[in-house]
Amino acid sequence: MAFWALVLRASFGFSGAGGWILGNGVVVWIGMISYGLYLMHPFIPGLYLALLSALDLSPAIWGAYYIRFPLLAALLLAVTSASFYLWERPIRSYRRLLT
Numbered sequence: 001m002a003f004w005a006l007v008l009r010a011s012f013g014f015s016g017a018g019g020w021i022l023g024n025g026v027v028v029w030i031g032m033i034s035y036g037l038y039l040m041h042p043f044i045p046g047l048y049l050a051l052l053s054a055l056d057l058s059p060a061i062w063g064a065y066y067i068r069f070p071l072l073a074a075l076l077l078a079v080t081s082a083s084f085y086l087w088e089r090p091i092r093s094y095r096r097l098l099t
Helices: 002-011 016-022 025-032 034-054 065-093
Strands: none
Touching (some): 016 025, 025 034, 034 065
16 A cells, blocks of 8 residues: 555656756656666676776775775666767667557
8 A cells, every 4th residue: 555655656756855866967867778777787897897807906905895886886877878879769760660
């Protein structure tokens, strides 16, 4: 029932702090690329390790969690953004031709 009420309330739009947070450009952008985040996230740790190896960087230093996590997040956002703007958005533009 709580989720039903939340969906019903969202259909009319949020105001106040909820509207400000959900209308924030960063939140909207993350929502726009969220499917890509879901699809790409399993491959990012392997890509990170491959980049460390290719750049001859030490996994002992660059693998520390306080360094690794922000870099993994940035890499995930970069790869997903590139995928969205170079692949998904151009394909979506052809939707009008099919309807």
